[in-house]
Amino acid sequence: xxxxxxxxxxxxxxxxxxxxxxxxxxxxxxxxxxxxxxxxxxxxxxxxxxxxxxxxxxxxxxxxxxxxxxx
Amino acid sequence: xxxxxxxxxxxxxxxxxxxxxxxxxxxxxxxxxxxxxxxxxxxxxxxxxxxxxxxxxxxxxxxxxxxxxxxxxxxxxxxxxxxxxxxxxxxxxxxxxxxxxxxxxxxxxxxxxxxxxxxxxxxxxxxxxxxxxxxxxxxxxxxxxxxxxxxxxxxxxxxxxxxxxxxxxxxxxxxxxxxxxxxxxxxxxxxxxxxxxxxxxxxxxxxxxxxxxxxxxxxxxxxxxxxxxxxxxxxxxxx
Numbered sequence: 001x002x003x004x005x006x007x008x009x010x011x012x013x014x015x016x017x018x019x020x021x022x023x024x025x026x027x028x029x030x031x032x033x034x035x036x037x038x039x040x041x042x043x044x045x046x047x048x049x050x051x052x053x054x055x056x057x058x059x060x061x062x063x064x065x066x067x068x069x070x071x
Numbered sequence: 072x073x074x075x076x077x078x079x080x081x082x083x084x085x086x087x088x089x090x091x092x093x094x095x096x097x098x099x100x101x102x103x104x105x106x107x108x109x110x111x112x113x114x115x116x117x118x119x120x121x122x123x124x125x126x127x128x129x130x131x132x133x134x135x136x137x138x139x140x141x142x143x144x145x146x147x148x149x150x151x152x153x154x155x156x157x158x159x160x161x162x163x164x165x166x167x168x169x170x171x172x173x174x175x176x177x178x179x180x181x182x183x184x185x186x187x188x189x190x191x192x193x194x195x196x197x198x199x200x201x202x203x204x205x206x207x208x209x210x211x212x213x214x215x216x217x218x219x220x221x222x223x224x225x226x227x228x229x230x231x232x233x234x235x236x237x238x239x240x241x242x243x244x245x246x247x248x249x250x251x252x253x254x255x256x257x258x259x260x261x262x263x264x265x266x267x268x269x270x271x272x273x274x275x276x277x278x279x280x281x282x283x284x285x286x287x288x289x290x291x292x293x294x295x296x297x298x299x300x301x302x303x304x305x306x307x308x309x310x
Contacts, residue, residue: 024238028238061235
């Protein structure tokens, strides 16, 4: 066992949060986009852009969490 | 699903302030009960502190030390600074979750309002800790990533990523405890079939104790990870 490796139960607890954070990022991105579109009347552009931002944020978080917990 | 009232019902004494309803909502009553339990336990444990601790003081010392050790492992030598926040949230969630195992009581954490309050507190706190540690400009600059021309793309991505944290914290805790509570309520409403009672005693009781502890641990540990990320934000980006 490497020195920098977290104990197994801590790894499992951390990894159990991957899915919900991913989904929440996409949902928040889309929500921000829809909100801005309603406010600025630019439908559908900001929804699309912020949805993509949300997906990107989801993957960024996924990679960060995997790097932290998954080794 | 029919409504199962808890054994504590407090009349709504704040109706004059425009808060609707005849009774204080159950999750609020239960949250107050948790606070009362924690306050009286702490009072009893610390009333007469002794060098050779009695059983009560011993138990509390073990609990506080467990939180402290976890903080030092996750955040580093300065981790003990965050013990008040993390320890309070952890003990509140743990006692709250365990209330679900007592018939007639409901866990306050089975309501999204309670867990959202906890998660928003953690969210604001770790951002505050980060700003206190680095100053507001340096903290915000770390949102923009290492490359300057990518900043307009990186900032919304990081921003959304941070907003997703309190949501996932609150929904996970709420979903687990609420689901477990619903299953128990349904099993107990079928109790005249006798077999559900066996399922309840043999499976749901141990399982609910297990979820209570595990969910507390996950909430506390993720909060520590967020605080650690905010406090040492500068060093994290360079590898």
